[in-house]
Amino acid sequence: MSGKKKFVAGVVVGTLLPFFASFPALAEGTIALTALDRTEIVQTLAAKMNANYIEPAVAERVGNAIARKNAEGGYASAASPQAFTEALATDLRAFSGDLHFGARIDERFREVSDDADLPSRAVMDEARDRTERWGYGIEKIERLPGNVGYIELRGFGMTSFVGPAYTAAMSLMAGTDALILDLRRNGGGSPASVAYLMSHFFPLGDRRHLIDIYNRPTGTTEQIWTVPTVAQRYDKPVYVLTSARTFSGGEDCAYDFQVQKRGTLVGETTGGGSNPVRPFSVGHGIVVAIPSSRTTNFVTKTNWEHVGVKPDIAVPAAQALQTAHVAILRNLVSSTKDDTERTKLQRVLAMAEKGETEKPIYTLRGER
Numbered sequence: 001m002s003g004k005k006k007f008v009a010g011v012v013v014g015t016l017l018p019f020f021a022s023f024p025a026l027a028e029g030t031i032a033l034t035a036l037d038r039t040e041i042v043q044t045l046a047a048k049m050n051a052n053y054i055e056p057a058v059a060e061r062v063g064n065a066i067a068r069k070n071a072e073g074g075y076a077s078a079a080s081p082q083a084f085t086e087a088l089a090t091d092l093r094a095f096s097g098d099l100h101f102g103a104r105i106d107e108r109f110r111e112v113s114d115d116a117d118l119p120s121r122a123v124m125d126e127a128r129d130r131t132e133r134w135g136y137g138i139e140k141i142e143r144l145p146g147n148v149g150y151i152e153l154r155g156f157g158m159t160s161f162v163g164p165a166y167t168a169a170m171s172l173m174a175g176t177d178a179l180i181l182d183l184r185r186n187g188g189g190s191p192a193s194v195a196y197l198m199s200h201f202f203p204l205g206d207r208r209h210l211i212d213i214y215n216r217p218t219g220t221t222e223q224i225w226t227v228p229t230v231a232q233r234y235d236k237p238v239y240v241l242t243s244a245r246t247f248s249g250g251e252d253c254a255y256d257f258q259v260q261k262r263g264t265l266v267g268e269t270t271g272g273g274s275n276p277v278r279p280f281s282v283g284h285g286i287v288v289a290i291p292s293s294r295t296t297n298f299v300t301k302t303n304w305e306h307v308g309v310k311p312d313i314a315v316p317a318a319q320a321l322q323t324a325h326v327a328i329l330r331n332l333v334s335s336t337k338d339d340t341e342r343t344k345l346q347r348v349l350a351m352a353e354k355g356e357t358e359k360p361i362y363t364l365r366g367e368r
Contacts, residue, residue: 032079037284042070044282045088052217052292054275062095081105081284088288097306100248100273102289109287111280131157136165137189140182141172145358146329146348149176150321156189156197156249163196170200170232178237178328181257184267184317188248191224191276191295197253199226200234201262209298210256213276216292223298237331238263239324242309243317247271252295255309259299265311266327267320274303326352 033041046063053059069075069091078084085103092101119127131137139152151169156162173179195210202208208226215222240254240263251270257263275291282288295303315323329349336342351357 033081033084038070038075038084041283042067045288048280049290052290054216054291054294058096065095066091081286085286098291099271100275100277100291104287105285106287107285109281128161131161136162138165138169141169144325146345147177148325148328149173149179152182154185155187156193158190159193159196162193166197167232170234177332180239180324182241183246183250183254184241184243186246186250188250191252194249194253195224195226198256199230200232202226204233211298212296214294240265241320242267242270242311244268244271248273251304251309255304259297266313266324267311268317269308269310272304272306272308274305322355
C-alpha cells in the first residue's frame, strides 16, 4: 500500500468509529422510500458486501437474507430513510453475528477509494476540530489516593491529532506509582493510535510488533508496530479496566496489554469485534460500515472476534475501578520500606476497600 493509500485508510479508520454515532441524521418523514428504493438499496448493499466484507461466504449469506426479507415485505413498514437504516443496521449485525456492522444517515458522505487524493484542508480541519472538542478521547485524568494515576480513554482518534495528547497525559502520570487505564466505555478507533499509546509502556528503544491488518479489497497486509520516537515512557504497574462495552480498538489495546504481559485486565469480557470497518454509500444518504479487514495479533496469531478479551480479574464493570485501586494499594503497602508511608497507605487502603474517599477541606488550617 502506498503512503497516500495508508494515509487515506488511516483517516477512514481513525475517524469512523469514534464519530460514527455523531453524523447528522436526516429528519424523519422528509422523503418516504418506495419499495423500489428499498430494493435498489438492498441490491447495492449486497454488491458492496460481496466485494468488500472480510468473509465472502458470510457476505453472500447475509446479502441473500436481507434481499429475501425485503422481497417478502419485511421492510415495508420502514418508510423513511432513518427507519430503514435502523432496520438494516439491526439485521446486518443479527444475520452476520458481526457487531462491527453499522448504518447511519449522512447526506454529506462521499465514498473514498484506495486511490483517492488526499483529504482536503477543510476536511482535515473539521476532523481536527472534532477531535479537539472530543478532548482527544481522554474523558478524565487524575491522581487517585495513594499516588495512583487514572486515565479514562473513550476512543482512538487519528494519530497525528491524538498522539501529542497521549504523551502529555503520560507526562502527568510520570510520578505515579501505578496507573489505571479505563477502557470500559472505549468504542475503538485507529489501530495506529492504539500502537502510539502502547509505545509509552515499553522501554525506550523497545519496538514491538503488535498486530497485522489484512485488507480484503486491496489484498494487502499492514503491520502495526509501537513507535520508537515516543520519548515519554512509563515503567510502573498498569491495570486496564474493561467492560462488555469495550469494543474494537479498545479491545485491541486491552489485548495488547495482556498479550505483551504489560498490564493486568480487570472487569468484564469485552464486546468481541476485531474486524476494522470502512464506510460505503448504498444510496439515499445511507452509509453502511462494512468490516473489510481482519486483525491478527502478532504474538497469538489470532484475535478477539466473537469471543472478546477476557480479564485477568473478572468483576462486574461497575466494580472494576475499586477492585484495581485496592489491588494496587495492597501491593504498595506490602512493598514499601518506609514505615510512615506504609501507615499512610494502609489508611488509604482501608478507605478504598470500603469504597470511601477522603473529603476535601476548604477551611484555613486551625479553623473549626
